[in-house]
Amino acid sequence: MTRIIVFGNEKGGTGKSTTAMHVATALAxxxxxxxxxxxxxxxxxxxxxVENRMRTIETLGRPLPTPRYLPLxxxxxxxxxxxxxxxxxxxxxxxxxxxxxxxTIVIDCPGAHTPLARxxxxxxxxxxxxxxxxxxxxxxxxxxxxxxxxxxxxSVYAEMVWQARQSRGAxxxxxxxxxxxxxxxxxxxxxxxxxxxxxxxxxxxxxxxRVAPGFSERVIFRELFPQGLTLLDLKDAGIxxxxxxxHIAARQELRELMAALGLPATI
Numbered sequence: 001m002t003r004i005i006v007f008g009n010e011k012g013g014t015g016k017s018t019t020a021m022h023v024a025t026a027l028a029x030x031x032x033x034x035x036x037x038x039x040x041x042x043x044x045x046x047x048x049x050v051e052n053r054m055r056t057i058e059t060l061g062r063p064l065p066t067p068r069y070l071p072l073x074x075x076x077x078x079x080x081x082x083x084x085x086x087x088x089x090x091x092x093x094x095x096x097x098x099x100x101x102x103x104t105i106v107i108d109c110p111g112a113h114t115p116l117a118r119x120x121x122x123x124x125x126x127x128x129x130x131x132x133x134x135x136x137x138x139x140x141x142x143x144x145x146x147x148x149x150x151x152x153x154x155s156v157y158a159e160m161v162w163q164a165r166q167s168r169g170a171x172x173x174x175x176x177x178x179x180x181x182x183x184x185x186x187x188x189x190x191x192x193x194x195x196x197x198x199x200x201x202x203x204x205x206x207x208x209x210r211v212a213p214g215f216s217e218r219v220i221f222r223e224l225f226p227q228g229l230t231l232l233d234l235k236d237a238g239i240x241x242x243x244x245x246x247h248i249a250a251r252q253e254l255r256e257l258m259a260a261l262g263l264p265a266t267i
Contacts (some may be wrong), residue, residue: 002099004108005261006124006176009138010157012111014130017045019119019214019223022254023128024106025230027263028065035098036067039091039120040110047071053123056237064233070094072116073109078208087115087185095123113160121164122171126261130214133196141180142203149195151203158207179261180204181214212260215253218246 007020025229028034050069056120056217057064075089077149107124109117119125135144140157144150154162165175180200185193200211215221224230229237231251258265 003099003104003125004105004123005126005128006120007107007128008109008117008121009111010113011130011137016130017049017108019130020046020106020108020228021049024067024234025065026258028067028103029232033101034067034102035102035105036069036238037094037107039107039116046108049225049228052226058225060237064236070136086132091116091119102118114262121161122167124176127176127178130183132192133182138196138199154207162251178209180209181210181212183214184217213256218250220247220250
């Protein structure tokens with residue numbers, strides 16, 4: 001059965017597309033058939049990442065394991081079933097097409113609460129929520145008391161996840177595994193780092209997610225995007241000599257991420 005991994009958050013700039021592409025490529029390198037959907041119809045960061053990769057493959061003249069990216073199809077209103085919306089029809093058709101030929105489908109959601117994002121969350125087997133290591137991002141999960149830091153209750157994104165869980169339950173589907181990634185954890189400001197970590201651990205027990213390490217802030221991620229490359233492609237692309245300690249540390253972070261998600265990876 002096809003595994004569906006959704007990368008979702010209602011805030012942009014948290015590394016969803018970068019993380020999604022690295023996970024998709026790592027799985028493709030294991031020999032899995034990987035499909036990819038980008039539901040951010042405006043920015044299309046994951047879609048452009050794959051398109052950049054295809055141009056690099058053409059330039060190199062050699063193959064690189066790559067997920068199959070499928071744009072959402074356009075659906076005419078006369079093709080809709082009774083009560084079906086255009087978003088539902090496009091999403092369902094794209095998912096069914098990829099599922100016929102994929103072991104895993106990776107879905108990148110927009111940094112906003114949209115109909116497509118809600119559909120993707122309800123379809124997830126694994127939901128990955130990257131967060132920057134700050135209380136600005138934490139606020140999407142829960143409201144806190146500014147005086148003493150107590151958690152007051154779930155916030156907007158946690159409520160959307162709860163609704164997705166309800167939808168899956170009503171459809172008789174198994175619950176998804178929700179993993180919150182701490183991205184861009186810096187070595188400085190250790191006091192804030194500890195406070196955010198403690199708050200996430202407390203909240204995880206209340207609303208049901210796991211906390212896992214994500215990617216640190218590294219220049220290499222910004223440099224790889226224009227070529228559509230990941231950390232796993234440097235040697236094949238002819239730029240694998242002279243790995244810095246930062247590159248080695250980044251690959252280790254990817255190993256730990258794949259292990260945290262329960263996914264196979266020989267990296």
